[in-house]
Amino acid sequence: MERQEKQPPSQSYSETPVMWEDDAAYRRTLLQIILWVVAVLVSALSLSNLHHTDKTVSMMEAAIAIYCLVFLLRLQHTAKTTWWTSGLMLIVGSVIIYGMYSKGLYTDGFYWLLLMPPANMLLLGLVLGGIFTLCFGVLGVAVMVWAQPSIDGTLDTALLINASVSYLFLWAMSHIFEFKRAQMVQRLREIAARDPLTGLHNRLHLENIFQQIVKSHASEKQSFTLLLLDIDHFKHLNDENGHEAGDLILCQLSQRMTFHTRQSDWLFRVGGEEFCILLPTTRKAQAMELAERLRNDIQQLKPYFHKQTLQFTVSMGLAEWPLDGKDFDTLYRQADMRLYQAKARGRNQTVAGQ
Numbered sequence: 001m002e003r004q005e006k007q008p009p010s011q012s013y014s015e016t017p018v019m020w021e022d023d024a025a026y027r028r029t030l031l032q033i034i035l036w037v038v039a040v041l042v043s044a045l046s047l048s049n050l051h052h053t054d055k056t057v058s059m060m061e062a063a064i065a066i067y068c069l070v071f072l073l074r075l076q077h078t079a080k081t082t083w084w085t086s087g088l089m090l091i092v093g094s095v096i097i098y099g100m101y102s103k104g105l106y107t108d109g110f111y112w113l114l115l116m117p118p119a120n121m122l123l124l125g126l127v128l129g130g131i132f133t134l135c136f137g138v139l140g141v142a143v144m145v146w147a148q149p150s151i152d153g154t155l156d157t158a159l160l161i162n163a164s165v166s167y168l169f170l171w172a173m174s175h176i177f178e179f180k181r182a183q184m185v186q187r188l189r190e191i192a193a194r195d196p197l198t199g200l201h202n203r204l205h206l207e208n209i210f211q212q213i214v215k216s217h218a219s220e221k222q223s224f225t226l227l228l229l230d231i232d233h234f235k236h237l238n239d240e241n242g243h244e245a246g247d248l249i250l251c252q253l254s255q256r257m258t259f260h261t262r263q264s265d266w267l268f269r270v271g272g273e274e275f276c277i278l279l280p281t282t283r284k285a286q287a288m289e290l291a292e293r294l295r296n297d298i299q300q301l302k303p304y305f306h307k308q309t310l311q312f313t314v315s316m317g318l319a320e321w322p323l324d325g326k327d328f329d330t331l332y333r334q335a336d337m338r339l340y341q342a343k344a345r346g347r348n349q350t351v352a353g354q
Ligand SMILES: Nc1nc2c(ncn2[C@@H]2O[C@H](COP(=O)(O)OP(=O)(O)OP(=O)(O)O)[C@@H](O)[C@H]2O)c(=O)[nH]1
Pocket: 197, 230, 231, 232, 233, 234, 235, 236, 238, 242, 243, 244, 245, 246, 247, 250, 271, 272, 273, 343
């Protein structure tokens, strides 16, 4: 297979949405709690305002309560939670701003506005949450400057400064919290998806990545190959030279695999001495060339361990999508069967079938 120009790493987790539903699940749970709290709270406020103050605000609060209940019903079924959440924050923010503008609710409105930075960050993340926080902050200050003189004829500069500083402080704190949380989630994702010894991906997301590759290849009518690789007589190597020597072999093999593949290929350690490579846009014939190049290279590899040279070989089985199987289980089983054939035929060889 022709070695392609090095591309920017394609194995970024942000490009693999199916892999990381944990973060979405976190926001979903958070949303569920917040929606219930907001629905109950604004219903109570709506009833209270209906009797005491502004009827428009009361109607707006009732609208928020209804929106929350509809959102709660849709939450488990919609993939567009960001749209729904943005809608919620937009309505809540608008009611707060209107409340601040209408004279009677001026002071209360400001306190409610302070909820915007943490709520936006928690529910919408750094970028979208930041945009919402900025917009409502600017609107809040504008409303204070315009509306305040109309109440008593003067502008309370101290109050305006205090309000702005409090808002900015809360925004900064929420931003740092969300930034650190996102960083930690990313780090945990990387740890969870990698094999600590070789640094390759573990099998946790193999099937997800496979589905992703199928999706992109099906639309462009292209093929790709799944390669299974197993070290020959690894138990014997371990028994003869010790577990540490075995670990060294695993690491050297991983390095050679990385060297012989492109950055767009996916490398997994799927078991003790078993590896899987997904080769996008690669037909079996090309994959066979790569496999043989890799096999010959490994055969000549002589890792040095405790004053002795180690030698090992590998066997491989190939299967091409969609020729040898359309779903993950069928394709993997086919490659595994061919790997088994390679072992049965004497090891140190690749079997690709017809
Ligand atoms: N050093 C080391 N050995 C491991 C690791 N994981 C699994 N193994 C060993 O890998 C060996 C696998 O042995 P087998 O499954 O019998 O396979 P094999 O000896 O390679 O035989 P064939 O595959 O038939 O050629 C076992 O001895 C495991 O203990 C690891 O992380 N490090």
